Amino acid sequence: MAAYLLRRLLLVIPTLFGIIAINFVVVQFAPGGPVEQMMAELRGKGGTTMERVSGGGSEVSTPGDYRGARGLDPVLVENIKKMFGFDKPAPERFFLMLRDYLTFNFGNSFFRGQTVIRLVLDKMPVSISLGLWSTLLIYLVSIPLGISKAVRDGTRFDVVTSAAVLVGYAIPGFLFAILLIVLFAGGSFVTWFPLRGLSSQGSEHWTWPARIADYLWHIVLPTVALVVGGFASLTILTKNCFLEEIRKQYVVTARAKGATEMRILYRHVFRNAMLLIIAGFPAAFIGILFSSSLLVEIVFSLDGLGLLGFESAIRRDYPVVFGTLYMFTLLGLLMQIVGDIMYTLVDPRIDFTSSK
Numbered sequence: 001m002a003a004y005l006l007r008r009l010l011l012v013i014p015t016l017f018g019i020i021a022i023n024f025v026v027v028q029f030a031p032g033g034p035v036e037q038m039m040a041e042l043r044g045k046g047g048t049t050m051e052r053v054s055g056g057g058s059e060v061s062t063p064g065d066y067r068g069a070r071g072l073d074p075v076l077v078e079n080i081k082k083m084f085g086f087d088k089p090a091p092e093r094f095f096l097m098l099r100d101y102l103t104f105n106f107g108n109s110f111f112r113g114q115t116v117i118r119l120v121l122d123k124m125p126v127s128i129s130l131g132l133w134s135t136l137l138i139y140l141v142s143i144p145l146g147i148s149k150a151v152r153d154g155t156r157f158d159v160v161t162s163a164a165v166l167v168g169y170a171i172p173g174f175l176f177a178i179l180l181i182v183l184f185a186g187g188s189f190v191t192w193f194p195l196r197g198l199s200s201q202g203s204e205h206w207t208w209p210a211r212i213a214d215y216l217w218h219i220v221l222p223t224v225a226l227v228v229g230g231f232a233s234l235t236i237l238t239k240n241c242f243l244e245e246i247r248k249q250y251v252v253t254a255r256a257k258g259a260t261e262m263r264i265l266y267r268h269v270f271r272n273a274m275l276l277i278i279a280g281f282p283a284a285f286i287g288i289l290f291s292s293s294l295l296v297e298i299v300f301s302l303d304g305l306g307l308l309g310f311e312s313a314i315r316r317d318y319p320v321v322f323g324t325l326y327m328f329t330l331l332g333l334l335m336q337i338v339g340d341i342m343y344t345l346v347d348p349r350i351d352f353t354s355s356k
Contacts, residue, residue, distance in 0.1 A: 004340075008336075012333045012334070012337075015333060016330055016333065017098070019325070020101075020322065020325065020326060020329075021094070023325060024090075030316070032316060033086075033316050033318075034086075034110050034315075034316045034318065035081055037315070037316060097322065104117070106322075106323030106327075107319040108319060109312075109317055109319055109320050110315075110317045110318065110319060111315055111317055112317070116319050119320060123303060123305045123307075124305065126303055127297070127306065129198070130219070130222055130297070133219060133223045134230065137223060138226075138227050138231045138234055139234065139281075141227065141235075142231045142234035142235040142238055143234075143277065145161060145165075145231075145238075146235045146236070146237070146238025146242065147239075147242055148161075149238075150238070150242035150246065151242075151246075151265065153243060165231075165232045169233070171229065172295075173226055173228070173229035173230070173295065173296050174225070174295035174298070174299050176224075176229060177221070177222065177299040177300065178299060180193075180224060181221070181299070181300075193217065193221050195301075196300055197218060197301060197303075198218045198302060199211070199214055199215060199218060200214050200218075221300065222296050222300045222302060225296050226296055234277070237277060238273075238277060241273040242270075242273045244273070245268075245269045245273045246269055250268065251264055251268065251269060280339060280342075281342075282338045282342065286331065294310065298310050305324065308324070312324070
């Protein structure tokens with residue numbers, strides 16, 4: 001097992017390097033970088049700015065690498081490039097970035113005046129809160145539903161719930177979030193829940209019970225939006241795991257000895273079928289935390305990591321974009337290794353070292 005873990009840890013390095021390198025190359029071709037945006041702000045508009053040469057009657061543009069820089073002092077343009085670190089060639093910037101990332105030095109945001117680490121730590125509680133509630137409810141809904149579907153395999157209940165699961169899986173979380181807003185947050189029908197944020201204005205002065213109730217009131221719709229889109233795969237996994245165990249020989253033997261179906265299901269089958277589901281919890285939580293919640297945070301204006309990443313990508317805040325990408329990719333890769341360790345802990349029969 002130690003050799004397997006060592007190989008997996010060593011594989012993290014080229015995987016992380018490849019992901020960062022591909023995204024860095026893509027960004028180089030993306031228009032409207034931070035320098036161009038600064039030029040547009042200084043000129044009052046984007047695009048080409050023409051200057052009329054006095055007495056000549058012709059229009060010329062100041063040469064430069066950026067269209068938005070035309071008509072501005074070249075010295076000012078060079079200073080702005082240096083301020084954003086674009087005075088160096090792209091390969092040099094890439095390897096300098098990797099050198100800093102090895103020590104978890106992600107630099108400062110271009111536009112927020114804070115370090116990337118501080119921004120992530122400030123936004124992390126919102127995303128973790130949303131991810132924990134969503135993951136908890138997904139497991140609470142999916143496991144009993146999956147067990148019921150396995151026990152009643154092929155019945156009308158199984159067919160109807162399968163249709164509901166497929167509908168939930170087919171609807172993207174952000175579309176369901178918009179539907180919830182229309183129905184329950186004052187869109188067109190009732191206003192039972194708030195539209196945005198995780199707290200009401202002035203709630204910091206309320207008592208703790210009132211603040212907790214206010215937080216739970218705000219978290220309902222975002223959590224439901226994530227649960228509806230996320231419980232389908234876990235429900236099907238639970239059903240398949242239980243079906244596989246129910247059909248094994250030890251279940252037939254237990255029935256022959258006179259054990260009741262409930263005893264067989266929860267005393268024997270449950271313990272074995274839940275191994276893969278429990279071991280997959282770290283990866284499931286990371287998936288909800290860093291991917292599924294992104295658009296939901298945007299729809300409900302939740303000041304979390306998803307909204308931070310979206311706004312940073314729009315504004316071309318590259319230190320935040322690449323810093324968060326590096327951290328989340330590294331965390332995701334490590335969680336996959338943790339998941340493998342969980343598999344071996346809950347089921348000693350699994351041996352990853354045998355597959356070389």
